[in-house]
Amino acid sequence: MTSSRPNGLQRSPTLEQVAEWAGVSRSTVSRVINGVSTVDPELRELVQRAIDATGYVPNLAARSLVTRRTDSVALVVSEPDDRNDSGEPFLNRIFTDPFLGRITAGALEVLRPEGIHLVIMPAESPAHDHVLRYLRQGHVDGVLLISSSAADPFPQHLCDLGVPAVLSARPAKPLPMSYVDVEQQVGAKLAAEHLLAIGRHHLATISGPLDMPSSLDRLAGFRAALAVHGHAYVPSAAGNFTRASGESAARELFAAHPEIDGLFVANDLMAEGALQALRDLGKRVPDDVAVVGFDDSIAALQCRPQLTTIHQPLEEMAAEMARLLLARIGKHDAKPRSVIFHPRLIRRQST
Amino acid sequence: MTSSRPNGLQRSPTLEQVAEWAGVSRSTVSRVINGVSTVDPELRELVQRAIDATGYVPNLAARSLVTRRTDSVALVVSEPDDRNDSGEPFLNRIFTDPFLGRITAGALEVLRPEGIHLVIMPAESPAHDHVLRYLRQGHVDGVLLISSSAADPFPQHLCDLGVPAVLSARPAKPLPMSYVDVEQQVGAKLAAEHLLAIGRHHLATISGPLDMPSSLDRLAGFRAALAVHGHAYVPSAAGNFTRASGESAARELFAAHPEIDGLFVANDLMAEGALQALRDLGKRVPDDVAVVGFDDSIAALQCRPQLTTIHQPLEEMAAEMARLLLARIGKHDAKPRSVIFHPRLIRRQST
């Protein structure tokens, strides 16, 4: 029943007005609102009634003008120029990847209890400036950055800006910023050893874009693990983490190497595409070809056969990012920290 | 070379300092920044140099304290309580649906040129309060609301709040808010007539959740169009717009009515699931069963066979939402308006 605000025409009440209503000073109302303990319980009660009666809401602009905090952080998903070649619009790609949902959920898990709002901003390259301006203006206290490509200048920009930020993966060039990551190489190794363990000998891999450190790590990890077992050469094709790219990469791979009987794909979405290609090629999974994905996203469960995949605890990772960021916002001097998580293999029907 | 801001320790320069540097008054600097034309070109130039030299960025809190504008709007994706039964986490669902990417892109198309930032906020039910608080605090000038279920109280809350807002579809209960929509019934009719035109006689439909006006409209439109052609009974099953739900709805439908040879599915994602089910059942598409989707999302192109579907111009619709919102923000008295778009059928391989 906050009846008195039909259309924003009349301004919402101010602290001053609440104070007047309650017959106390501005300071007292401010104390009540900010939960300072040195207020007489009776007065506190009175002020609370005044707040309810007037329908008072603190003016955030005024508050953050003096506190220099906004109690909100941004989740920025960045992408550099040179990746607009996939044909698929960037916005559709990021919003279609189950990745983002899990990251968001994990971050909110930590932020909400702290009363911190999360604001999501896509930042495909032409909009970098826009987003940077938003961040510089002090709209948020800090940034959780999902950036992929090594070529992406965004992390560097953010660093220059001095805005507290945490990255979702090891930055391509060393940067004094905290980040969270998973042991990519270990994940790839798990996939390699599993494929060998189930008796496959002709292994290949579909990697992510070769300008992403995580893609390179998965590729290198897979190769290294196989080298240990005597496999000197491992055919590979690169995709860009979309389903369609996985499909064409698989086609390419099998055209050149029809003997492949074990496939490691750098994410589930591409693996799903690869399954499609294999179906078209008349190959049975897992009988003819065993497939291992990466991420353990819902896509892994949605496809037939369900994917064996490398699980990475994205929600926990995002939660940790949020924690690192909050710590960083708290004390400005904190030095960059990294937190690395462990992957594990989930076996399903595709191997 | 904005050298003077290593770590937020020293405060960023203020208007005052820029004015001092340039040897002019605060007012003049403010005029330059806000593009007021009554400034001597020479002085303007001088001030610009001062801004560059000091690395000045306007303090948004201070500005919006006096202007009462933030130059940003929120895109809120809401979901009521009672839909958490699908098993799949809400955040994953919305971020996995190509829908959101297209909406975002369309809205940005209009907002960016105006210098307005877009902030995306998921608002699954337990977080409603959080998001409402954010909106009340005046963090944004207005809201683009994607809300689906008729049971969702969020639009009503928003309305009570007096925050300018535009809905993505006709609200379930009449509400004094602008909205954008597509002629759902006409879309369904297109599907029905197409299926009849290609000689199908046993038609059925997979609808969306029955608490969504758009789902009901599509269902009703499909039935009505068939009734005109003498089909009194049309089997149907409801899904929740996810791929998995489409798959199980199709299974259910064909178990009861194996004779079905034409299927209208209320969105592409569910249609994709239905294709999966049909494949499992050994039905060929389109030979045994013709399938028409709805949305014309990328999912329609990704699946095999590619989907015949009802195109709705989501990007344009979102752009129009943004336009309506900006108009509303401009003058507070504006009365609610609705803009309705026309669907059209895109024929591909599934019919």
Next chain:
DNA sequence: GACCTTGGAGAGAGCGCTCCCCGGATTACC
């Protein structure tokens, strides 16, 4: 040459809030 108009710059008053500092009241202690 006196008057009026107009373009362009400065001064000042807030916007609504927090937070420091101070003062009055209450309690405690000698």
Next chain:
DNA sequence: GGTAATCCGGGGAGCGCTCTCTCCAAGGTC
């Protein structure tokens, strides 16, 4: 009972910006 310690509430000074109002100078008009 006097003084110190403690507690709590009020007053006031800004935070950095915009915006109106005022003022000055230059140009135009009769």
